[in-house]
Amino acid sequence: VLTKRIAVLPGDGIGPEVVAEALKVLEAVSERFGHQFELDVQLMGACAIDATGDPLPESTLQACFEADAILLGAIGDPKYDNNPAAQVRPEQGLLRLRKSLGLFANIRPVTAYDVLLSHSPLKADRIAGADMLIYRELTGGIYFGEKGRTADGAFDNCFYSREEITRVAHVAFQAATTRRNKLTLVDKANVLETSRLWREVVQEIALEYPSVAVDFLFVDNAAMQMILNPKQFDVILTENMFGDIISDEASVIAGSLGLLPSASIGETAALFEPIHGSFPQGKGLGIANPIATILSVAMMLEHFGMQEEANLVKEAVQYALDKKVLTPELNQKNPFRTEQVGGFIADYV
Amino acid sequence: VLTKRIAVLPGDGIGPEVVAEALKVLEAVSERFGHQFELDVQLMGACAIDATGDPLPESTLQACFEADAILLGAIGDPKYDNNPAAQVRPEQGLLRLRKSLGLFANIRPVTAYDVLLSHSPLKADRIAGADMLIYRELTGGIYFGEKGRTADGAFDNCFYSREEITRVAHVAFQAATTRRNKLTLVDKANVLETSRLWREVVQEIALEYPSVAVDFLFVDNAAMQMILNPKQFDVILTENMFGDIISDEASVIAGSLGLLPSASIGETAALFEPIHGSFPQGKGLGIANPIATILSVAMMLEHFGMQEEANLVKEAVQYALDKKVLTPELNQKNPFRTEQVGGFIADYV
Ligand SMILES: CC(C)[C@H](C(=O)O)[C@@H](O)C(=O)O
């Protein structure tokens, strides 16, 4: 029996609801393949602030260190967002978790599902066949530089070391070699010194991957190209802040934010989470789409080397898409509830 | 006779071609209304580096200081972009010009033209009627903070003072009161201290404009909302880097980058330019769309208080759109050349 220990952080808003469905699917995988998944459920985010004053309590961090992987729902609560004076914020927990575990590469696959082309705001012929993998650096840049106030203003510093760029670039190049051998660096090298360093380092590393064609796009142009011609992208590599923006933008290609999984990988740790937020308005209504979290579990299974298991989960998701067993944002006429979608996918597995 | 002095900076690539057409239209306005426009043509960008070693020679800056307005084509050349080691870059000239003249507010109107709905990658029903005005802060933030290298890395600092935020916020709020009374601040207040300051200051200033409904969007969400539901936006206000990204992204709504004008305004100076770049691949081919530059001239006329003249130019552009007198990207079947489009619009005026 293969045993894996998973730290489960349901988080805030719809987080617990989508995580519950993903765990159903994981349970089904465990039964079918005879694996054992030990779950360690912990508080994180606004719920952790409410309970302990800290968005990432020591016990949660400890559980994450001890786990083989982490499954996260979503965090965030509007009571912090419009309150610039709040001293403690749910997001701080997530940022500290990424940093503490060294989760330097955030990986977001974006695919246009054939059966959902009509749901995208983009014309079908622009997106049909689009299939990209976004590598976002996750533990550096302006997110983690010194920040603060002065007498009359505020500042945020952005710093990147060669080492930080190098390690995430290697994983992105490696991914490109298993795909269509194309890598696009998104930066703002006509203005930022950090971007010029990114370009330099990536040009050097490119020499080690001669099969990969590299191109460079300024982030403003990339934000436009993502919509004009998303099929041009295979692997995208970019720094933390640009990756945040570009990957959320890219989600429109899939037709719903509720479909998009992510993995955040470090030397020793790995975290899996849907890219959507905690959607507090949707909490408790049974309308949250669990597929992004379920596909995050598929990424986790791949990370464990369980390729067959991962493929089965993806097949089950495709079956739900084909049969239109989908939450309201993708099936207005005959919507299914969160737990119905999760149950359907788990049953298939 | 009203006399206005205009510094004309054709710049690089297709810049001179589109500026030539805009000047035809300006000449037509001058004849029709009996105004006098004194043109002072100067070097700027890569062509200025080639000629003088400096992307913004002293004589160009001087001409800009003495002018009532500046008309810029486009700057930039690929020989600098992929050369991280280049010491002098065309963009530095533009950034220095913005800073020297104190052009703190960059204003970009984005409209979905009814006759061009089919050209947008977005579905027509998502964009029909979309009409927004983006206010991008242009002389602060990470563009102008200290930047440089360390032994093992590179840094860019982002700073905003209350004063910098306040002055651009006021012009944006004022614009909102003449439109649909809605203002959206785009920031990343869940991570950046500068964004939290933006939110604070904008919340304070909002009290002075009780008719304006204000909302706040994180930039990642905004990048998505721009595509999912662009009609929700009226006035958007944001900092320099986010504005760069969001406004280029928004250009997909219009159906072509070649349609979008901009104004950059300071206490005493004003610069008008198309938002597209120098498109070096298109240079000399007669395929550059002059409409963005012509509409930038319309914004210049408005700035001069010549509302009737501005309206006539916009009417002439609409007529070219209706009659499909358009460059290839908007009229593949029966394309017109740059100078034909410019001539047609000038003739109408
Ligand atoms: C919640 C927030 C801090 C986070 C980020 O900006 O990284 C989120 O937007 C994401 O992309 O995971």
Ligand SMILES: CC(C)[C@H](C(=O)O)[C@@H](O)C(=O)O
């Ligand atoms: C050329 C570049 C420096 C410039 C910017 O980033 O501001 C351009 O993209 C723009 O938006 O005017």
